Amino acid sequence: MSATEPLSPSPAAPPDDRRLTFGGYMIALYGIVWREGLRFVHQRGRFLSALVRPLVWLFIFAAGFRAVLGVSIIPPYETYVLYEVYIAPGLIAMIQLFNGLQSSLSMVYDREVGAMRILLVSPYPRWHLLLSKLVAGIFVSLLQVYAFLLVAYFWDVQPDSPWGYLTVLPALILTGLMLGAMGLVMSSVFKQLENFASVMNFVIFPMFFASSALYPLWRIQQASVPLWYICSYNPFTHAVELIRFALYGQVEWTSLAVVAGCATVFLVAAVFAYDPSAGLTARRGGPDAAK
Amino acid sequence: MTAATHGAGAAPALSVRDVSHSFGSRKALDGVSLEAPSGAFTALLGLNGAGKTTLYSLITRLYQNRSGSIAVLGHDVRRDPAGALSRLGVVFQARTLDLELTVLQNLLYHAALHGLGPAEAKRRGLALLERVGLEARAKERVRALSGGQMRRVEIARALLHRPSLLLLDEPTVGLDIGSRRALIAEVRRLIADEGIGVLWATHLVDEIEAADRVAVLHKGRMLFSGDVAALRDRAGTDDVGAAFMAVVTEADAAAPGASAA
Numbered sequence: 001m002s003a004t005e006p007l008s009p010s011p012a013a014p015p016d017d018r019r020l021t022f023g024g025y026m027i028a029l030y031g032i033v034w035r036e037g038l039r040f041v042h043q044r045g046r047f048l049s050a051l052v053r054p055l056v057w058l059f060i061f062a063a064g065f066r067a068v069l070g071v072s073i074i075p076p077y078e079t080y081v082l083y084e085v086y087i088a089p090g091l092i093a094m095i096q097l098f099n100g101l102q103s104s105l106s107m108v109y110d111r112e113v114g115a116m117r118i119l120l121v122s123p124y125p126r127w128h129l130l131l132s133k134l135v136a137g138i139f140v141s142l143l144q145v146y147a148f149l150l151v152a153y154f155w156d157v158q159p160d161s162p163w164g165y166l167t168v169l170p171a172l173i174l175t176g177l178m179l180g181a182m183g184l185v186m187s188s189v190f191k192q193l194e195n196f197a198s199v200m201n202f203v204i205f206p207m208f209f210a211s212s213a214l215y216p217l218w219r220i221q222q223a224s225v226p227l228w229y230i231c232s233y234n235p236f237t238h239a240v241e242l243i244r245f246a247l248y249g250q251v252e253w254t255s256l257a258v259v260a261g262c263a264t265v266f267l268v269a270a271v272f273a274y275d276p277s278a279g280l281t282a283r284r285g286g287p288d289a290a291k
Numbered sequence: 292m293t294a295a296t297h298g299a300g301a302a303p304a305l306s307v308r309d310v311s312h313s314f315g316s317r318k319a320l321d322g323v324s325l326e327a328p329s330g331a332f333t334a335l336l337g338l339n340g341a342g343k344t345t346l347y348s349l350i351t352r353l354y355q356n357r358s359g360s361i362a363v364l365g366h367d368v369r370r371d372p373a374g375a376l377s378r379l380g381v382v383f384q385a386r387t388l389d390l391e392l393t394v395l396q397n398l399l400y401h402a403a404l405h406g407l408g409p410a411e412a413k414r415r416g417l418a419l420l421e422r423v424g425l426e427a428r429a430k431e432r433v434r435a436l437s438g439g440q441m442r443r444v445e446i447a448r449a450l451l452h453r454p455s456l457l458l459l460d461e462p463t464v465g466l467d468i469g470s471r472r473a474l475i476a477e478v479r480r481l482i483a484d485e486g487i488g489v490l491w492a493t494h495l496v497d498e499i500e501a502a503d504r505v506a507v508l509h510k511g512r513m514l515f516s517g518d519v520a521a522l523r524d525r526a527g528t529d530d531v532g533a534a535f536m537a538v539v540t541e542a543d544a545a546a547p548g549a550s551a552a
Contacts (some may be wrong), residue, residue, distance in 0.1 A: 018377040024406025031403020035389070035396075042391040118387045121351050122404035123376040129404075276355040276372075 020124060028124050029132040036103070036136035040143070050098065050144045054091035055151060062087050074216055076248040084157050089244035090213025092145050093236065096172070096179050097207065099141035101200060103133075104183030120274075127271045130184060134267075137183075138176035145172055159247040171246035175239040178259050181266035188273035211237040235262040302365030304329045304456040304488025305350070310359035312345055319345040321511045322359075327490045327504070329364075329455065332482055334499045335492040336535055337508035343492045344384070346508070347460050351381055364455045377405065380449030384460040388441055388448075390434040394425065397433060398448050405452040412451065419447035423477060439470025446477065456488045457481070463498065471498075496532040505531075507538050514538050 040047065062084040071086045073079065119129055149165065152158070159165065186203070208214075210227070211234050221228040231237055238255035245252040305327040312320040320342045327333040337343045349356045352368050352375070360367055366374035388397050395416055402412030420426040423443040425436075433441060442462055449457055459478070463471045475498055482489055491498070499505060505522050507515040515522055515538050519531060526534035 018374060020373050020406065023408075027403050027406050027408055031400055034403070035392070035400045038392055038396060039389070115387050115389060117351070117353065117381075117383050117385075118401060119404065120353060121376055121379065121381055123373040124404070124406070125373075276352050 018123070025124060025128060028122060028128065029135065032119075032129070032132040033136040033139055036133075036140055040140050046102070047144065047147075050095060051147055051151070053098065054095055054148050057087065057091050057094075058084055058152060058155065058157065071216060074218070076245050076250050078160075082157075084152075084155065086216075087214055088152055088157050089247060090208075090211070090240045092148065092168075092172070092243050093175060093179075093211075093213060093240045094208055095144050095148060096141045096176050096239070097204060097236065099144060100137060100176065100179030100181075100183040101186070101204065102183075103137040103140070103180065104187035126274050126276070130270055130274060131267075134177060134180045134184065137180040138173055141176045141180075142169075142172060159249075161249065163249055164247040167249045168243060168246040171242045174256075174259050174263060175242060178235065178239060178263035178266060181263055181270050184270035185266055185273055188270065207234060207236040210234050211240055213237075213240045235259065238262075301329070302362065303327060304364055305333075305458075305490055306360075306362045306365075307346070307350070308360045310346075310349060310356050310361060312349060312356065312358075319511050320349075323508065323511070323513045324359075325490075325506050325513060325516060327456065327488045329488040330482060330486040331488060331504055332479060332500070332502075333488070333490050333504040333506060335490055335506050335508060336494065336496065336499075337492070338494055338539070340510075341508045342511040343508060344460065345511075347381075347383075347458060347492065350458060351379065352376060377452060378455045380452070380454035380457045382442070382445045382449050382457070382459045382462050384462075384464060386441055386445070388433045388444060391432065393430050393432055394420065394436070394444055395429040397444065398451060401448045402451050407452060415451055416447070419450055420444075423447050437470075439466050439474065442466065442470070442474055443477065446474075450481070454487065456490065458490050458492075460492045461494070462491070463493070463495065496535055499531055507535060509539050509542055512542070514542050 062082075066083040071077075071081060071083060077085075119133070120126070122129055146165075159168070210231050212220075212231065213236070217228060217231055217237070220231050235258060238252075238258040241252045242255040242259050245255070303326045305325070307323060307325040310320055310323045311318065323342070323346065325333075325335070325346075335343055335346075348354060350361055350363075350368065352372055355369055360369070361375075362368065363375040363378045366378060368375040389400070392400070395413070398416035398419075399409055399412050402416065403409075407415070417426060417429060420429055423446060425440060425443055425447070428436065428440070433444065436444065446457075446459075446462075457478070463474060466474065478489055478491070479500075481487060493499075499519060501519050504518050505515065506513060507522070515525065522531065522534045522538070523529055526537035528534050528537065
């Protein structure tokens with residue numbers, strides 16, 4: 001590459017080789033995850049609400065509806081399970097959904113305060129920066145999920161074997177990737193925080209309720225066939241099922257395919273949306289261009 | 292790529308050639324050319340809405356120029372973005388420090404984005420903080436700093452990866468007169484000591500000195516580019532502010548068809 005020839009030895013730039021190295025890629029990734037972790041530690045409120053939200057569902061909602069909503073024996077469960085046990089995977093996915101949208105909410109915020117600009121002037125390619133941002137988001141969501149699982153353990157909501165805590169990890173990484181990438185796409189499309197707040201309502205609630213998080217799909221089919229179609233095509237349903245089976249050391253192949261497929265599509269869309277030549281930023285006049 | 296050599300043949304810190312950019316039907320930049328040499332202070336003068344922010348967005352590759360070319364020390368932003376961005380330091384108009392993190396943490400984060408490991412970043416970061424007189428505040432949260440101090444941290448941050456070009460977008464907005472003077476003096480010292488090129492966007496003419504270069508951007512077009520003396524001569528006045536306004540007014544008078552946006 002011509003860029004590696006000794007450049008004009010201007011006093012500011014002594015003969016330097018500024019190729020991007022693999023080590024540099026790793027340092028950039030590490031830096032982005034490190035910052036996200038630091039911010040997470042500083043925002044105790046965020047951690048607390050991320051933990052309390054699913055616990056409220058688990059302790060109160062599930063206890064109240066235990067009697068109303070009977071769950072028959074469906075895979076992966078081999079015995080009758082308590083309603084709490086049934087909804088735990090859905091609540092885990094909810095943690096990740098909130099986290100994915102929240103970290104992109106922070107991107108919208110970052111963009112408004114300009115921190116996003118600092119990220120984007122890095123010489124590393126956009127896809128690497130976005131992927132690093134996603135890895136950082138997944139890292140934070142894993143902390144939240146395992147904190148939730150710990151509390152749930154003492155509430156007697158446990159997988160059938162302790163191995164479940166390990167086998168669920170790859171599923172969590174994949175679902176975190178899908179939901180995080182979805183958030184990234186949304187953050188590129190919505191410019192203002194107000195918009196985003198309403199998107200939270202229009203996205204989180206429909207996605208969560210029209211899924212198998214709170215009730216098995218066969219129950220929905222009994223109630224309404226169109227709704228059942230919606231639920232079975234909802235990627236969130238497949239995130240929930242992937243987690244549910246993984247907790248029991250099993251793989252739900254359809255869900256795996258759907259989640260992996262959606263993750264890929266969202267990821268490509270996010271890279272496109274933030275691409276400087278093709279992306280939405282150029283077309284829309286950029287984050288802080290004239291209104 | 293032509294081999295850049297010592298002296299006259301050396302690539303300028305920043306070279307912008309015939310760049311246009313539109314948002315929908317609105318033309319934000321129209322055939323803009325500009326050069327900011329190394330070791331010099333180039334002031335980009337323009338009223339609000341002149342297109343300064345768009346130009347900065349293109350130089351920093353927030354989005355890409357579709358026409359013309361932009362090069363940082365000979366590295367084309369479009370063809371060799373990594374080469375260009377790694378030689379570019381930016382201080383944006385909006386404050387871009389993370390208020391919750393400490394001064395040093397902010398610097399380490401930025402260094403990581405440029406591929407600098409923590410040990411080297413810390414060494415450079417502390418040296419730069421000393422330079423801007425803030426080494427004692429390294430462990431404090433940014434939130435505790437004043438506006439002028441934050442700007443100085445941002446300048447230290449922009450210099451971490453040893454850029455050849457420093458871009459500043461109206462850096463003195465919101466600062467009191469003392470902080471303003473200190474900031475300008477600091478940047479001028481940098482040019483003298485390190486020989487970097489500086490492009491300083493502003494609408495405040497009193498930030499310009501006689502030896503500087505000036506570029507006047509108005510409604511997306513570059514009306515003038517040269518040294519201060521030439522601008523004064525062209526407008527026939529000794530006052531830089533009056534000369535700037537004269538150039539702008541002349542352009543408006545020449546293009547009455549351009550209705551106000």
